[in-house]
Amino acid sequence: MASGTQIAVIFSCPKCGAFYEATQEQHPDKHYGSFKCEDCKAEVHAWAGMYDFFDWKAKKMRPAAFGKPI
Template sequence: MASGIWTTEYFICTDCGMSYTATKEQHPDHHSGSFDCKVCGSVVHAWTGFYDFFDWSSAKTAAPVFGKKRVTHKAPGV
């Protein structure tokens, strides 16, 4: 890892709603990668640029996502 600026970023899987945090670090050279949801396998975030992400973990709490209704499924006949 480079000795660049570190920030904590928050992500939500658009398919299942699982929340994650990751540390973003600035780099002098180009990096790319992606992170898949541990619950449903969908891509949570993909990146390319002069930064990298590491230390992915499940977020303890998630901020509300405005303008997006979470889908809930009911059993047939309920």
């Protein structure tokens, strides 16, 4: 049984920098899994614990521009 609380989490591929959004949900029992980048096949995120991640979607995002005025 899930807690009912879901949040969107943004991940980036450590190899190619592609961005992904996944839904995170807390569960009373342990969940295990991993997600690989669709572009370069590198592991983006692996999990083992009370949170599950699902509904992975590629996101188009601009990298942060530090030091530049908004």
